[in-house]
Amino acid sequence: MTKPHEQLAQAAVPLSALPDGARARLVRVEAGHGLRARLTAMGLAPGAEVQVVANRGGGPFVVAVHGTRIVLGRGMAHKVYVVSEEPRGGAAPGEAAG
Amino acid sequence: MDPNEPPDAHPCDADHAQAKARLTVALVGNPNTGKTTIFNNLTGARQHVGNYPGVTVELKEGVRVHGGRRLKIVDLPGTYSLTAYSEDELVARDFVIDAHPDVIVHVVDASNLERNLYLAVQLLELGVPLVVALNMSDVAAERGYAIDLGKLSALLGDVPLVRTVGHRNEGTEDLLDAVVAVGTGVHPVRRVPVSHGREVDEEVAKLAGLLEADAPLLAPRETPWIALKLLEGDGRVRQRVQERCAQGAAVLAAAEASVRHLEGLFGDGPEVVIADRRYGFISGACQEAVRRTIESRHEMSDRVDAILTHPVLGLPIFLGLMYAVFWATFRLGEWPMRGIEMGFKHLGALVAGLWAPGASSAIKSLLVDGVIGGVGGVVVFLPSILILFLAIAVLEDSGYMARAAFIMDRWMHKIGLHGKSFIPMLIGFGCTVPAIMATRVLESRRDRLVTMLILPLMSCGARLTIYAMLIPAFFPAAWRGPVLWCIYLVGIVAAVALAKVLRLTLFRGEATPFVMELPPYRMPTLRSLLIHAWDRGWLYLRKAGTLILAVSVCMWALTSYPKPPADAAAGVSEGARRAAELEYSVAGRLGQALEPVMRPLGFDWRINTALVGAFAAKEVFVAQMGIVFSLGGEETADGGESLDPLRRRLSETYTPLQGLSIMLFCLLGFPCMATVAVMRSESGTWRWALLQWAGLAVLAYGVSLAVYQAGLGLGLGGG
Numbered sequence: 001m002t003k004p005h006e007q008l009a010q011a012a013v014p015l016s017a018l019p020d021g022a023r024a025r026l027v028r029v030e031a032g033h034g035l036r037a038r039l040t041a042m043g044l045a046p047g048a049e050v051q052v053v054a055n056r057g058g059g060p061f062v063v064a065v066h067g068t069r070i071v072l073g074r075g076m077a078h079k080v081y082v083v084s085e086e087p088r089g090g091a092a093p094g095e096a097a098g
Numbered sequence: 099m100d101p102n103e104p105p106d107a108h109p110c111d112a113d114h115a116q117a118k119a120r121l122t123v124a125l126v127g128n129p130n131t132g133k134t135t136i137f138n139n140l141t142g143a144r145q146h147v148g149n150y151p152g153v154t155v156e157l158k159e160g161v162r163v164h165g166g167r168r169l170k171i172v173d174l175p176g177t178y179s180l181t182a183y184s185e186d187e188l189v190a191r192d193f194v195i196d197a198h199p200d201v202i203v204h205v206v207d208a209s210n211l212e213r214n215l216y217l218a219v220q221l222l223e224l225g226v227p228l229v230v231a232l233n234m235s236d237v238a239a240e241r242g243y244a245i246d247l248g249k250l251s252a253l254l255g256d257v258p259l260v261r262t263v264g265h266r267n268e269g270t271e272d273l274l275d276a277v278v279a280v281g282t283g284v285h286p287v288r289r290v291p292v293s294h295g296r297e298v299d300e301e302v303a304k305l306a307g308l309l310e311a312d313a314p315l316l317a318p319r320e321t322p323w324i325a326l327k328l329l330e331g332d333g334r335v336r337q338r339v340q341e342r343c344a345q346g347a348a349v350l351a352a353a354e355a356s357v358r359h360l361e362g363l364f365g366d367g368p369e370v371v372i373a374d375r376r377y378g379f380i381s382g383a384c385q386e387a388v389r390r391t392i393e394s395r396h397e398m399s400d401r402v403d404a405i406l407t408h409p410v411l412g413l414p415i416f417l418g419l420m421y422a423v424f425w426a427t428f429r430l431g432e433w434p435m436r437g438i439e440m441g442f443k444h445l446g447a448l449v450a451g452l453w454a455p456g457a458s459s460a461i462k463s464l465l466v467d468g469v470i471g472g473v474g475g476v477v478v479f480l481p482s483i484l485i486l487f488l489a490i491a492v493l494e495d496s497g498y499m500a501r502a503a504f505i506m507d508r509w510m511h512k513i514g515l516h517g518k519s520f521i522p523m524l525i526g527f528g529c530t531v532p533a534i535m536a537t538r539v540l541e542s543r544r545d546r547l548v549t550m551l552i553l554p555l556m557s558c559g560a561r562l563t564i565y566a567m568l569i570p571a572f573f574p575a576a577w578r579g580p581v582l583w584c585i586y587l588v589g590i591v592a593a594v595a596l597a598k599v600l601r602l603t604l605f606r607g608e609a610t611p612f613v614m615e616l617p618p619y620r621m622p623t624l625r626s627l628l629i630h631a632w633d634r635g636w637l638y639l640r641k642a643g644t645l646i647l648a649v650s651v652c653m654w655a656l657t658s659y660p661k662p663p664a665d666a667a668a669g670v671s672e673g674a675r676r677a678a679e680l681e682y683s684v685a686g687r688l689g690q691a692l693e694p695v696m697r698p699l700g701f702d703w704r705i706n707t708a709l710v711g712a713f714a715a716k717e718v719f720v721a722q723m724g725i726v727f728s729l730g731g732e733e734t735a736d737g738g739e740s741l742d743p744l745r746r747r748l749s750e751t752y753t754p755l756q757g758l759s760i761m762l763f764c765l766l767g768f769p770c771m772a773t774v775a776v777m778r779s780e781s782g783t784w785r786w787a788l789l790q791w792a793g794l795a796v797l798a799y800g801v802s803l804a805v806y807q808a809g810l811g812l813g814l815g816g817g
Contacts, residue, residue: 012669032182033331033369035279035611038541040373041179042615047374052401056409060507060517060612066213067241069399071504073516073612 013084015052016061016077022052026065031079040068040079050082051091120168121281122197125192126221127205128214130177130617131499132233135264135626137173140274157193158633164274168279175538180220181332184541188334194226197319198697200283205231207260208238208245211388215380218254224323228257229276235261242390250387255290265623281628294326294375301356302326308347308352312345329360330369354532357706368794399618403501412505419498423489424527427559432481442474446636449624464654471721472650477639482559484635486528491630495622499524500614507612513594514601516612519549523593526556531771532634534780542610548600550781551790557586560716564764567720571745572757581758589765592797649714649771654684654711657725680725685710699763699802700756709763710732715770723748745807755809759802767798 011028026048029036043066044050053062053069061077063070072080125140127133141160143808174193175186182188194202204221206214211232221228232238232245251259258276262269279285293299305325327335328350336353340346360368377704406415446466453462493499499521507517518540526533533553540546565585570580680686681703689707696706708722726745748757768791769777777787 025242031611033367034181034333035613037181037330037369037373038178040181041181041216042613043216045373045377046370047377054403054407055739059409060504062403062504062616067210068213069403069616071130071500071507071612071614071616073507073511073518076611076613081612 011083012081014078015050015072015080015082015096016055016074018052018055018084020052020055022084024050024052024084026050026080026082027032028081029079030081031076043068044070044080049085100801103762111755120170121200121277123169123171123201123203123277124193124197124199125173125203125205125282126217127176127180127233128207128217130615131176131207131214132264133176133205134173134630136203136231136233136262136270136273137171138626138629139264139267139270140169157189162274162416165278166264167278169274169277169281177217179217180224181327181330182334184539185543185546186538189310191701194221194224200227201229201277202226203231203277205233205262208232208235209241211238211243211245212377212380214708215254215383216376218257219292219379221324222255222257222290223292224320225287227287229273229280230254230257230259231262231273232259233262233264235269236263236266244389246387246389250383253383253386255288256285258285261376263314265621268816274450292379294372294378294465296710297360298329298372298375301329301360305329305349306355308345308349309339309343312343312495322787325353326372329356330372331357331367399497399616402615402619406498407501407504407666412501416502416505419493420524423486423493426489427482427486427528431485434481435478438478439474442470442478445468445678446474460658462656464651467658468651469647470652472653472718473643478579480635480639483638484631485529487532487634488627488631490525490528491627492622495620495626495630497617497619500616504616513597514605515545515548515597516610518612518614519583520543522549522553523556526553526558528559529638530554530556530558530769531776532637534773534776537780544605544607546611547595547781547786548605551600552593552596554773554790554794555589555596555766557589557765558716560770561764563717564719565761567723568748568757568761569746571748572752572754585765588762588801592766592801596797615775649666650718651713653685653714653718657683657689657707657722659683673803677726679705685722698807699799700752700759700806701763705760709767712764713768713771715772716764719764727751753814755806757813758809759806762805763802764799765798766794766801768795 004085015026018024026044026046028046029039029044031039039045044063048065051064053064055061055077059074061072061074063072063077125133125137137158137160142162160171160173162169162171174190176264177187177190179187180191180194182191193199202221204218206218218230232247235245238245247259247261249255258280260273260276262273276285280287294302298591302322302325305328306321309321309324320689324335324339328339336350339349343349357368360371364371405411408415449470450462450466450643453459490499490708493502502524503517505517506520510516510520519537521539522533522536525536530553533556534550537549539547539555540549565582569581573581625779657680660682661676681690685707686703688710689703689705692706693701693703696702704723704726707726708719711722712719724744728742752760772793774787777790778784781787
C-alpha cells in the first residue's frame with residue numbers, strides 16, 4: 001500500500017520557513033500525542049491547506065486554516081511540516097487518504 | 099433502612115417520571131463560535147452557577163420552559179475535540195460522557211463548517227442525542243456559503259440542524275423546538291456508524307467485543323467509542339478501562355497490538371488515520387451540501403490585525419488600551435462608590451439608632467462595626483470591579499484579548515511562560531480570584547501553577563485603596579502618580595522574577611508549545627457584555643456575603659475582645675476609648691507581640707494590628723488604621739473628606755520611607771483569604787495555596803526590610 005504522506009514528505013519543509021502569504025499543504029506534525037490531537041481538532045491535520053498570515057522573525061506565527069487564524073509559537077511552527085503549493089483549485093483535505 | 103430516605107431513592111422510577119418533564123441540555127462547541135451568546139439567548143437572565151458531582155469546576159446553567167418541558171441548560175467550556183487537551187476541555191468532555199445529558203446542542207460556526215464539524219463527528223461516534231445549531235449563519239451567507247440543511251442533516255444521520263444568529267437572537271425558538279423533539283423522543287436518535295476505513299473499523303469491532311464481554315460497568319453503546327479512543331491513545335480512557343474492567347490489562351494489551359498493527363499498515367499512528375477519515379467524511383458531506391458562491395473575500399480582521407498586531411505599533415496600542423481601562427476603572431468608579439459608601443453609613447446609623455444613644459451593646463457593635471462596616475467596606479468597590487470586568491469583557495468578546503496574548507507572547511517567553519498566561523495576569527489587576535480561575539485556559543498544569551503562583555503580585559483593586567490612602571499622606575501632589583506607577587511596576591517586576599525563578603527550580607523543563615485561535619474581530623453585544631460583567635461581579639458580591647461576612651465578624655471579635663477594665667475608659671473621648679479597646683484586644687496584642695519582628699521594616703504595633711485585618715481582605719487595612727488612630731466611627735461622618743484627618747495623623751506619626759515600606763509589604767505580602775481559598779480549589783491541594791502564602795510573606799518581608807534599611811542608611815528616614 002502506498003502512503004501518500006510519505007511521497008510528499010520528501011519535499012516537506014517546516015512551516016516556519018515559509019514567507020507571509022505562502023500557501024502550503026500540511027503533511028505531518030512532529031509533536032507529542034496530546035498536542036497533535038489538539039492541532040488536528042483545530043484543523044491542522046495532514047492534508048489541510050494552510051496559508052501563512054504572519055511570519056515575523058522571533059515572534060509567534062499566524063497561519064490560516066479552514067478560514068480560521070491560529071497562532072503557533074515559533075517552536076511549534078518548526079515542527080509542522082508542509083509542502084509548498086501554488087494557489088490552485090485545491091483538493092479537499094482528507095482525500096489523500098482515501 | 100433509613101426511614102427518612104428521600105422519595106427519589108429509587109432512581110429508576112424517579113428517572114422515568116421525570117424524563118418527560120425535565121430535560122438536561124448541554125451546550126458544547128469550539129471556542130469562539132458564539133456558544134455563550136446562544137446560552138444567554140436560551141436562558142435569559144435566569145442563570146446561576148451549578149455544581150456537579152465529579153466536576154470540580156463550576157458550570158453555568160439556566161432554566162427555560164419550552165413546549166411544556168423544563169429544560170435545564172448547561173454551558174460547557176469551549177472544546178475542540180473529545181480528546182481533551184486542557185483542563186477546560188476535560189470538563190466539557192467528562193460532562194458529555196458521564197452526566198448523560200438528555201440532549202446535546204452543538205453550537206457550530208457555520209462560516210467555518212469543516213473545522214467545527216470535527217467535534218460533531220466525534221459526538222456522532224459517541225451516539226449521543228444531538229442537535230446542531232449552525233450559528234453565525236449570517237456571516238456564512240456573507241461569505242457566500244449556501245448550506246443545504248436537509249442534505250447536510252441526512253448525511254449526518256438525520257441530526258436536526260437549526261440556523262441561528264446568536265447576536266440577533268434569531269433561531270432560538272427553532273432551536274428549542276428541536277431540543278424538545280430530540281429530548282422527548284419525538285425525533286428519534288439514529289446512530290450513524292461513522293466509518294474510519296475497513297482496517298480501523300475491524301480493530302474497533304474486535305476491541306469493542308472484548309470490552310462488551312467483560313465490562314458490566316460500561317453501557318453497550320459506549321464500547322465502540324471506548325475502543326476507538328483506545329486506538330487514538332486517549333490517556334483518560336485507558337486509565338478508565340484499567341480501573342473499571344476486570345480484564346482491563348488484557349483489553350489494553352489487545353489495544354496496543356491493534357495500534358501496532360495499524361501503524362504497520364499505514365506508516366502513521368492510528369490517531370492520524372482516524373483524524374484523516376473524520377476530515378474525509380466531513381469534507382465529503384460539505385461537498386454535497388455546501389455551495390460556495392463567492393470565491394474569496396478580503397478579511398476585514400486581517401486588515402485590522404495588520405495594525406493592532408503590528409511588530410512596532412502593537413505594543414504601544416496595547417499599553418494605551420490598558421491605560422484607558424485603568425483610567426475608566428478608577429475615575430468612572432468614583433461616583434457610584436461614594437454613593438454606596440454613604441448608603442452603608444446611613445444603614446449603620448439606622449441600625450445604631452435602634453439602641454439608645456450612648457448605650458454600648460455587644461450586638462449593636464457586632465452589627466454596625468462588624469457586619470455592616472466589614473461587608474460595606476468590600477461592597478463599596480463593586481462599581482470599580484464591575485467597570486473593570488466590563489472592560490475586560492469588551493476586550494474578550496471583541497477578540498482583542500487573543501491579540502494581547504499574541505503581542506505579549508515574545509516577552510512572556512523570556513520568563514518561561516507563553517502569551518496565554520498574560521490574560522489571567524491582566525485580570526489580576528482587577529481581582530486575583532477571577533484571575534486564578536482564568537488560568538483554566540492554560541493547557542499545561544506546570545504553566546498553570548506558575549501563573550497562579552505569581553498572580554497575587556499583580557496589584558489588585560483592593561490594594562489600590564491602601565495606596566490611595568497612604569500616598570497622599572506622605573508624598574507631594576507631583577510625586578503621587580509616579581509613586582503609584584512604581585508600586586505597580588514593582589509588582590510586575592517581582593512577578594516576572596518569581597516566574598523565572600519558579601521555572602528554573604520547581605517547574606523546570608521546556609516551555610510548552612503555544613497554540614491559540616485568533617478569532618475574527620466582532621462587535622460585542624451589550625447584552626452579552628452585561629451578563630459577562632455581572633457574572634463576575636456577582637461572584638464578588640457572593641464572596642462579600644459569605645466569606646468576607648464571616649471574616650468580618652471574626653475580625654470584629656478579634657479587635658473588640660477582650661474588653662479593657664471599665665475604669666480605664668472613664669473620662670476619655672469616644673475615639674480614644676476605641677483605640678484603647680483595640681490595643682487591649684487580641685488583634686492589638688498580636689500587633690504588639692509582632693513588634694520585635696516587624697520593627698526592622700519600620701512597622702509599629704498599630705500597623706501590625708491593621709495588617710492582621712488585611713489578611714482577611716486587603717482593603718480592611720484602611721478601616722483598621724482608622725480605628726487604631728481612633729478616628730473610626732461617628733467622628734468622621736462627614737462624607738468624602740473622611741480620610742483626611744487620618745492622613746494627617748499618619749504623616750505626623752510616620753515617615754514617607756515607612757509609608758513606602760508599608761505599601762510594598764501590602765503589595766507583595768500574603769494574598770487575601772479569598773485568594774488562598776480559590777488557590778486551594780483550583781490547584782487541588784492545600785500545598786500550593788500554603789506554599790504561595792508563605793513564599794510571598796517571605797518575599798514581602800525581605801523586600802520591605804531591604805528598602806527600609808537601605809533608606810535609613812541613605813539618611814531618608816527623617817523625611
